[in-house]
Amino acid sequence: MTTEGDAGNLVGPVMRAGEIADAVLEAIREDNEGREVVTEAHASYIRIKVADECVLRYETVGDMLGRTVTRGDIESNMPSFAGFIRTEPDGIRFVAR
């Protein structure tokens, strides 16, 4: 069982289970190279977590799916996230503060 904060500073999106979630996971692995990407699957959603900062780029997600992916495509499939969010022109950055 967790006590407050013992998940360290893991941050990142919570995605609705499905093909966008799978592509987001692959993209995050690529865009956060050299850093551990932790996943936690639940029946309807998946948590994707990276320590301190997690970068998600729309173009990389699009490469995984072979089609253009927009901010809206991510938002529609992202019911929550851990940490704080910063939307940027080409993607989303999740930060611990």
Add this chain to the structure above:
Amino acid sequence: MALLEMHEWYDLTRATNWTPAYVDEEALFPPALSDPFGIAVEQWETFDEPYKVSYRDYVETQRDKDIGAYSVKSALARADFFKKASPHWKALLALHFSPIGFAEFHSASAFARMTRFSRAPGMRNMATFGTLDEMRHGQIQMYFAYEFIKHDRVFDWAHKSSKTENWIIISLRHALDDIEHTRDAISAAIMTNFAFEQGFTNLQFIGLSADAAKAGDHTFATMLQSIQTDEARHAQIGTPLISIMIENGRKAEAQRLVDVGFWRIWKQFSALSGISMDYYTPLEFREHSLKEFMHEWVVDQFARNIKALGLDLPWYWDYFLHDIETFHHSQQIGVYIYRATEWWRPIACVSPAERDWLEEKYPGWNDTYGKCWDVVIDNIRQGRFERTVPEVPPLICNMCGLEVTGVAGTGRQVNGRRWNATDFHLDHEGRRYHFCSEPCKWVFELEPARYQGHRSIIDRVLDGTVPPGPDGFYEYMGQSFEERGVCGYDYQWIDGYDPPRAAAAE
């Protein structure tokens, strides 16, 4: 002509503060509605939306979300999921849809006030989208519930509940009136967007969606998560506000808003999500217990944000951790035994197998709450159904509006029974107020003038507001005879306690 990228024009179009010519600044933004903290407008103008969206982009995305959720609904409508659903799932859907639809319109109104009165242009942008989001949430849930009316009149309460004086609705309305409607734009936003939405909505709209997916109710699961994708965006309004408050010497005020808002909304979710996850969800579809979901979403994910922003965990945190494991279990007993005061068909959900699960998730459950259920079970097996319904009304908390309860079997012995229900009370200006907990009492003591005029449903019985007679109470609460809850399993759930009888029937 090529369109500019959003980041190229965003800052310019956000600069929507100007010097009013026809009225003065104070008339346009009265401090009581806009900012009672006296923070300079230049400071509010530093509000930088963590989650930026353009209107064009917003409309497109929302349209796609609706297409997604409504198409799952119509594709599955023919499957007749509802007709085949168990009384467990029907009770869960009723408990979700009946109070929540209108609660979303409460939020729409609160967001509209933030849009009008905040002095931070960036916040006004986000709150505009928030207003539209919450209208969508009200409409989609009202519409999805509407489909069930032809099978079950209980779903009439998705629309009706908010206009009644039913005790559960009084409880919810008191909390929402307090944090959403009777504060300035900044306070309401910290309480609503941060403490309520960032703190708790994930529980019901993502946690429960996992149970729904397991139960095969993909329409419900999709709807819940679709709604929550809006929350993930607009719930971010609170974080820059807290930072601005702290930078301008208002940390104590921000802390208090979080502490009050968090407690008030926890009580609501404890009953709603607690009963839904640990009781109404059929055993085989339970992804996690309330306690586990609370640890995932609140104790870990949300508490980290509180601290990262520079605030402290609420002073009652240890008590809260204890409450996560207790409060909803006693509320479930109350909801079942006072079932006639609810409009749906409450169910007990304490079959032998369900008790094993509860004992595993909450060690000690059988020795505490289980003992109370043993009495109910014994009465049903003896055919003494009338004894499963208490004759006296419960003591209701003057703050959260829920039953004053405790953990059975662990406290002081009274009349040969142990029960540690403690009535935290307070004498104020000639009357006694009762509370379920120290934090509920603390909230009252912070601002007695705000809360003292409220009369709980029991106060209304005692002062004659509720008409006398056997039907007076129910009619006052908007419940015709057919709208009074009866056991959803017609007591047959106790068959599992009678192995010989079950074996003989085979």
